[in-house]
Structure formats: C-alpha cells, structure tokens
Amino acid sequence: MKCEEARALIDPYLDGELAFERCLELERHIEGCEACSEALAARRALASALRDRLAYQSAPLSLQRSVRAAIARAAGSEAVRRAPPPWLRLAASFLLVASLSSALTWYLTPKYAGMIPEEVFASHVRGMLSGGGGIDVASSDEHTVKPWFAGKLDFSPPVVELASDGFALAGGRVDYVAGRTVTALVYHHKKHVITLFIWPAAGSARAIETSVRRGDNLAHWSDGRMSYWAVSDLNAGELRDFAERLAAAAGASGGKQP
Amino acid sequence: MPGDSKQARFEREVLPHLNAAYNLARWLMRGSADAEDAVQEACLRAYKYFDGFHGGNAKAWLLKIVRNCCLSSLAGARREESMSPDEEGRLDPAHERALAEAGHGTGSPEALLIAKADAALLHEGLAGLPAEYREVLVMREIEELSYKDISQIAEIPLGTVMSRLARGRTLLQKRLAARLAEES
Numbered sequence: 001m002k003c004e005e006a007r008a009l010i011d012p013y014l015d016g017e018l019a020f021e022r023c024l025e026l027e028r029h030i031e032g033c034e035a036c037s038e039a040l041a042a043r044r045a046l047a048s049a050l051r052d053r054l055a056y057q058s059a060p061l062s063l064q065r066s067v068r069a070a071i072a073r074a075a076g077s078e079a080v081r082r083a084p085p086p087w088l089r090l091a092a093s094f095l096l097v098a099s100l101s102s103a104l105t106w107y108l109t110p111k112y113a114g115m116i117p118e119e120v121f122a123s124h125v126r127g128m129l130s131g132g133g134g135i136d137v138a139s140s141d142e143h144t145v146k147p148w149f150a151g152k153l154d155f156s157p158p159v160v161e162l163a164s165d166g167f168a169l170a171g172g173r174v175d176y177v178a179g180r181t182v183t184a185l186v187y188h189h190k191k192h193v194i195t196l197f198i199w200p201a202a203g204s205a206r207a208i209e210t211s212v213r214r215g216d217n218l219a220h221w222s223d224g225r226m227s228y229w230a231v232s233d234l235n236a237g238e239l240r241d242f243a244e245r246l247a248a249a250a251g252a253s254g255g256k257q258p
Numbered sequence: 259m260p261g262d263s264k265q266a267r268f269e270r271e272v273l274p275h276l277n278a279a280y281n282l283a284r285w286l287m288r289g290s291a292d293a294e295d296a297v298q299e300a301c302l303r304a305y306k307y308f309d310g311f312h313g314g315n316a317k318a319w320l321l322k323i324v325r326n327c328c329l330s331s332l333a334g335a336r337r338e339e340s341m342s343p344d345e346e347g348r349l350d351p352a353h354e355r356a357l358a359e360a361g362h363g364t365g366s367p368e369a370l371l372i373a374k375a376d377a378a379l380l381h382e383g384l385a386g387l388p389a390e391y392r393e394v395l396v397m398r399e400i401e402e403l404s405y406k407d408i409s410q411i412a413e414i415p416l417g418t419v420m421s422r423l424a425r426g427r428t429l430l431q432k433r434l435a436a437r438l439a440e441e442s
Contacts, residue, residue: 011424015398017405041369046431050399053377054384059280063294067276067301068269074305075265 001029006036014043116229117220119177121213123184124195124231127173133186133193135171145172149183157183157198158226158250165245167194177229187242194232194242201227208243210236219243223251268308275317276301278401279324285396286328286389293328300327318407325393325411368431371438383434391426398423 006029012018013026030037059067127134137148146159152174161169167187175184175197182199205224210217217239219230228247232239279300283293300323304311311319375383384392393412397403403411405419412419 008424011427012405012420015405015423017420038367038369041367042372042431043427045369045372046427046434047399049372049375049380050384050395053375054380054400055377056277056400057281057284058277059297060290060294063280063297064276066294067273067298070298070302071265071268071273071305074302075263078264 001025003029003033003036006030006033007039010036010040010043014040014047116178117211117213117218120195120197120229120231121216121218123175123177123197124216127175127184127186127195128193133170133188133195134173134184135186136173138171140169140171142169145169145185148172149174153181153183155200157185159183159185160246160249162187162242162245162249166190167242167245189232189234189238189242192232192234192238194230194234194239196246197229197231198226200225208240208247210240210243212236221247223247226250264305264308268305271316272301272304272308272320275320278317279320281400282321282393282396283324283328285384285392285400286325287332292331296327296331297324299331300324303327315407317401318403318411321397321401321403322411322413368435371435372431374438375434379434379437383430383437386433387426387430391422391429394419394422395426395430 006026009018009022009026013023018026030040137145139145139148140161140163142159142161146157149157149159149172159169159172163169167189170186170188170193172183172185175182177197178199180199182197185196185198187194187196201222203222203224206220206222208219208221210219212218213231216231216233217236219228219239219242221228221243228243228250230239230243230246232242234242276297279297280293283296283300284290287293287296300320304320304323307323384395387395394408397408397411398405405416408414408419409416414422
C-alpha cells in the first residue's frame with residue numbers, strides 16, 4: 001500500500017467505515033511508515049479533542065417547551081378538523097341521554113325520515129368541500145378501513161372493495177347523520193366521488209330506490225340489518241349499478257352488529 | 259403500538275432527538291435565536307410529514323428536515339456562504355489554497371499540539387470552517403452518525419461525505435496547529 005492510498009483510508013478507518021481486510025492492510029502500512037502513523041495520530045488527537053472538550057449544545061428548556069406546545073397545537077387543530085363540531089357532539093350526547101330508542105323512533109317517523117336524504121346529501125357536500133371527499137382513513141384496503149371504525153362506532157359496518165367493478169374504495173370517516181354516528185365510505189368511479197353512508201336499521205329489507213337532490217343522485221336501500229345511502233354526482237344508472245354491486249357484495253360478506 | 263395517537267408516536271420517536279436537532283442547527287446557524295427558530299419550524303414540518311415517515315432512523319430523518327430549514331433560513335438571510343452541495347466535494351480556490359499552504363508543517367507533531375487545544379479554540383476552529391465541512395464534521399464527530407446517514411441528511415454521495423470529512427479535518431487540524439504554535 002502506498003502512502004497516498006493509506007491517507008485516503010485513515011478517515012473511514014477511524015470512523016469505523018472501512019472493511020475489515022482494508023483495515024488490516026492499512027494497519028500493516030502504518031506500522032512501517034512514520035509519516036502515515038503521525039497522520040493517524042493527529043486525526044486521533046483531533047477526534048478525541050472534539051469529543052471530549054467541545055461542549056454539547058443541548059436544546060434549552062424553553063425550546064423544548066415551545067416545540068411541545070406547537071406540536072400539541074398542531075395535533076389539536078387536526079383533531080378539530082376531523083371531529084364533528086362541538087354542537088354536533090353535544091347534540092349526540094343529548095340524544096344518547098334522552099334515550100336511544102326514542103331517538104330512533106323519532107327518526108323513523110315519516111315526518112323526520114324525510115330529513116335523512118337532506119342530511120346525507122349535506123354530509124356528502126361537506127366531505128367534497130373539505131377536499132378528497134372528506135376522508136379520515138385513506139386506504140383502498142377493506143382490512144385497513146374496517147378496523148379503523150372499531151371503537152369509533154357502536155356497530156361494525158360492512159366494508160367491501162369493488163375495485164374490480166370499477167368502484168375504487170378510497171377511505172372513510174365517521175359522520176353524524178339521522179341523530180347518530182354513521183359510517184361514511186368514499187368510493188371513486190372515474191372522476192366521480194361516491195359517499196356511502198351506513199348505519200344499523202332493523203326491519204324489513206328495502207329495494208334500491210334512487211332520487212335526485214340538487215343535481216346529485218341518491219340511492220337508498222336496506223338489507224334488514226343496515227340502512228344504506230349512496231350520494232354522488234354519477235348519473236342515476238351508474239349509481240344504481242354501484243348500489244346493486246355493493247348490496248350484493250355486502251350481502252355476501254355479511255354486515256353484522258357486534 | 260396501534261391505537262396510539264400521531265402526537266404520542268411523534269413525541270416518542272422524534273422528540274428524543276431534539277437535542278441533536280438543536281446542536282446541528284446551532285452549528286449551521288451560528289446563532290442561538292436563529293437556531294431555535296429553525297428547530298421549531300423543523301419540528302412542525304416534521305409533525306406535518308410524520309404520516310409519511312415509515313420507521314427507520316428518526317434521528318437522521320429529523321436532522322434532514324432541520325438542515326433544510328436552516329438552509330432556507332440562511333438563504334433568505336444572506337448568500338455570502340455557499341452551502342449548496344458540490345458533487346465532487348471540491349472547494350472554491352481560496353479554500354484550496356489555504357489547505358495546500360496549511361499542509362506545510364508546523365515542525366512539531368500535530369498530534370501533540372492538537373491535544374493542547376481547549377474548548378474555546380476548538381469551538382472557534384470548527385465554527386470557522388466552511389459550511390460544507392462544518393456540517394459533516396458536526397454530524398460525524400459530535401452526533402456520531404454513520405456515513406450513510408450523513409449522506410442522506412446532506413443529500414450528497416458517500417464518496418463526498420468521505421472526502422469532505424477528510425478535507426475538513428485536515429483544514430481544522432492545520433488551523434488549530436497553527437494557532438497553538440503561535441501561542442507557544
């Protein structure tokens with residue numbers, strides 16, 4: 001080994017970045033070369049001076065505090081964006097206290113049942129306005145989306161992938177419709193977004209019905225366990241197609257209540 | 259840990275490296291207030307991008323963001339110092355000359371002289387190095403990062419990490435030795 005080569009290896013040698021065989025070659029050269037041995041000694045002296053004597057500049061306590069506070073604020077504003085607004089949470093707790101059964105009855109009376117299309121439509125629009133359809137769990141995998149709802153809902157919604165049918169699952173969120181927390185799943189079809197709302201509704205199954213609300217199409221059906229509402233700017237035929245495929249797939253996978 | 263909040267994971271995985279972040283920022287910014295601002299900004303950015311961090315070396319990941327924040331802050335403040343990555347790890351001619359001149363020895367073995375350097379002199383010497391040498395030396399000698407981590411943080415090839423370390427150390431040694439030889 002020549003001195004020139006040895007000098008180039010001294011740094012990686014000291015830094016523990018040199019292969020074992022090369023270390024041995026370098027050590028052999030240094031044993032017999034005074035100049036290279038001095039160069040190595042100077043490097044060692046520098047490294048130990050820097051490590052032993054240079055004061056480490058730790059983050060001041062004030063910085064640690066302000067960083068933690070800034071992170072907490074950022075986390076807080078994310079949580080606010082994701083959670084339903086306070087008045088909705090308040091409303092939810094009132095309804096819960098007032099009694100679940102009466103709330104259900106209230107919503108099942110024809111007069112108030114008429115509000116549901118308006119509510120699912122409004123929720124769909126809000127999701128669209130917040131960008132990307134209003135997704136809090138973004139995944140095309142039902143095995144990622146479904147567990148996400150556990151602990152956030154008092155029921156287990158059927159989550160099905162329909163990618164092979166041209167309806168790609170994009171994710172979901174928890175929303176508040178018809179006086180209760182519901183599942184909102186977002187599907188993409190070509191450039192259109194479909195929001196599918198699901199919540200438990202015992203009773204007889206209802207066939208798919210479509211309706212129009214301010215230019216968007218709605219599809220509603222029930223399988224006797226769950227009530228489904230799909231909202232999209234897709235045309236009525238395509239939305240019905242989505243609803244049929246979804247109803248078939250959900251029926252096959254079996255949406256259950258815990 | 260599933261079910262863990264993003265904030266809790268961030269505090270557990272990233273915030274332990276706050277000292278390293280501040281230390282690097284101090285050496286890059288040369289001022290404590292600017293360094294604090296850069297670290298604060300970097301931590302917020304890191305939190306924002308944390309969903310995109312899929313494990314790996316959190317320290318190197320944070321330091322890369324810190325370095326970028328420092329560079330953009332410096333670029334905004336002044337442009338007298340080139341910190342843009344230079345692929346060959348080459349210096350401007352003035353630095354090259356200083357390096358060559360310094361190479362002609364001080365007589366006594368450098369190792370003995372450098373062993374006498376005190377904290378103030380070491381600090382001054384390191385702070386006085388061109389930024390591209392200073393940052394790799396801080397990352398290696400103080401933060402004890404691997405070449406691979408340094409290469410990722412500073413966005414330079416491994417070979418450049420090695421050559422910058424070698425040149426930076428040589429330059430620092432010569433400057434320290436020259437100062438100590440003057441004093442004695």
